[in-house]
Amino acid sequence: MRELIIAENDANQRVDKFLTKALPMLPKSLMYKYIRNKKIKVNRKRCEIAQRLQVGDTLQCYIAEEFFAHQKHNYDFLQVPKHLHILYEDQNILIAAKPVNLLVQKDRAGIQDTMNDRLLHYLYDQGTYDPAKEQSFTPVFVHRLDRNTEGILIAAKNAEALRIINEKLRCHEVMKYYLALVEGKMTKEQGELVFYHQKDAIHNQALLSDTPTPNSKAIHTSYRVIKTFDHDSLVEILLHTGKSHQIRASFAQIHHPLVGDQKYGAAKNKVFPYQALCAYKVCFAFRGECGCLTSLTNREFIWENSRLQRAIETRGDAFFINNKSAKENDDES
Numbered sequence: 561m562r563e564l565i566i567a568e569n570d571a572n573q574r575v576d577k578f579l580t581k582a583l584p585m586l587p588k589s590l591m592y593k594y595i596r597n598k599k600i601k602v603n604r605k606r607c608e609i610a611q612r613l614q615v616g617d618t619l620q621c622y623i624a625e626e627f628f629a630h631q632k633h634n635y636d637f638l639q640v641p642k643h644l645h646i647l648y649e650d651q652n653i654l655i656a657a658k659p660v661n662l663l664v665q666k667d668r669a670g671i672q673d674t675m676n677d678r679l680l681h682y683l684y685d686q687g688t689y690d691p692a693k694e695q696s697f698t699p700v701f702v703h704r705l706d707r708n709t710e711g712i713l714i715a716a717k718n719a720e721a722l723r724i725i726n727e728k729l730r731c732h733e734v735m736k737y738y739l740a741l742v743e744g745k746m747t748k749e750q751g752e753l754v755f756y757h758q759k760d761a762i763h764n765q766a767l768l769s770d771t772p773t774p775n776s777k778a779i780h781t782s783y784r785v786i787k788t789f790d791h792d793s794l795v796e797i798l799l800h801t802g803k804s805h806q807i808r809a810s811f812a813q814i815h816h817p818l819v820g821d822q823k824y825g826a827a828k829n830k831v832f833p834y835q836a837l838c839a840y841k842v843c844f845a846f847r848g849e850c851g852c853l854t855s856l857t858n859r860e861f862i863w864e865n866s867r868l869q870r871a872i873e874t875r876g877d878a879f880f881i882n883n884k885s886a887k888e889n890d891d892e893s
Contacts (some may be wrong), residue, residue: 561620561622562620562621562623563618563619563620563621564618564621565616565617565618566578566614566615566616566617566618566619567695568615568719568720569694569695569696569697569719570582570615570696570697571613571614571615571617571719572612572613572614572719572720572723573612573613573696574609574610574611574612574613575595575607575608575609575610575613575619576588576591576609576610578613578619578695578696579591579600579619581695581696581697582695582696583621583628585626585628586627592609594621594622594623595607595608599622600619600620600621600622601619601620602617602618602619602620603617603618604618633691633692634691635691636670636671637677637680637681638681638684639671640671640672640673640674640677640678640681641678641681642678642681642682642685643678643682644656644675644678644679644682645657645659647712647861648861650855651717651852652716652718652720652721653714653715653716653721653725653856654714654715654717655712655713655714655842655861656679656701656712656713656715657710657711658709658710658713660707660709660710660834660867661708662674662675662707663675663707664676664701664705664713675713676700676701679699679700679701679715680699683699683717688717697718697719699716699717699718700715700716700722701713701714701715702715702716702722702725702726702729703729703736703802705839706808706835706837708834708835709835709837710837710839710866710867710868711738711837711838711839711840711863711866712840712841712842712861712863714734714842720851720852721852724850724853725853728846728850728853729802732800733844733846733847734842734843734844734845735842735843735845736798736799736839736841737796737797737839737840737841737843738796738797738798738799738807738837738839739786739794739796739797739837739838739866739868739869740794740795740797740818740835740836740837740838741792741794741795741819741832741836741868742792742793742816742817742818742819742836743791743792743816743817743818743819743827744791744792744793744816745788745792746783746785746788746816748785749784749785750784750785751783752781752782753780753782753783753811753813753814754778754779754780755768755769755770755779755813756768756771756772756773756777756778756779757777757778757809758776759803759804765805765809765823765824766803766804766805766806766808768809768810768813777801777803778801779810780800781799781800781801781806781807782797782798782800783795783798784796793816794872805824808821808823808835808837809824811824812825812826818835818836818837819832819835819836820833820834820835820836821834821836823835831871832871836871837868838863838866838867838868838869839863840869841862841863842860842861844856844858844859844860845858846858
């Protein structure tokens with residue numbers, strides 16, 4: 561028999577959710593059978609699958625030792641850099657800026673440099689995270705950006721912060737603003753883009769339509785034009801939904817693809833060989849109870865030194881869409 565003690569980062573979870581993370585070697589079918597047959601108990605009493613665990617509860621597991629083999633802890637994250645461009649940090653969350661050409665989470669097995677593993681390396685070195693001391697929680701960035709989209713990401717450093725920030729994101733109480741350079745002059749100074757979204761997983765591309773289609777989901781994007789150049793427009797964007805490639809596909813749908821975004825029909829660009837897009841601001845518009853994140857209520861954080869912003873400030877009106885080389889552009893500036 562093994563006994564698991566519920567710590568702060570394990571509490572307020574359903575029994576089955578906790579066991580799925582604490583004992584990943586235990587098949588779900590067996591887990592549910594063991595709970596029904598009282599081979600897994602809480603505080604030495606029969607438990608329910610949906611029972612919520614509290615700090616100090618104990619789980620008695622009368623199951624084979626092989627299901628605990630995962631407790632040989634993985635420290636592969638120490639093989640990646642620990643550098644993060646941190647904009648804000650407290651005991652509960654960390655806000656960092658992701659550069660271009662870096663994934664948020666792994667897309668293959670093995671050691672891979674990602675924002676999530678950099679976060680773990682950083683927190684391990686700070687002494688605030690050790691896999692050996694956690695049963696069911698791992699610090700994580702709570703949302704994602706495409707590899708070649710730069711910008712702000714929010715990480716939860718403990719389970720309470722993760723639960724709260726996920727709920728606030730779901731309730732649209734965390735506002736994420738983007739800057740994008742789009743091809744052409746926008747005809748409206750501001751607008752709402754509403755489409756129906758499907759993901760083409762084979763080509764990793766969003767497919768949009770003006771009307772609902774089977775399995776599609778509605779997406780909503782607001783924008784306002786900040787500045788218009790000879791061939792392009794700088795826009796500020798607010799996401800109301802969060803589907804894959806939502807911004808990129810939405811502006812392509814209205815014939816203003818993001819500069820450099822050849823996947824969605826933009827011309828090749830020497831300065832931006834990828835989409836000119838940055839998640840530059842986050843606002844915490846919390847309503848009601850927000851627990852350990854109360855101090856963030858009505859605060860906003862802005863990244864003012866993104867590559868997109870630097871390029872626009874440096875190049876000015878002579879910057880934009882053309883098929884000239886970078887050297888020719890430099891000669892004109």
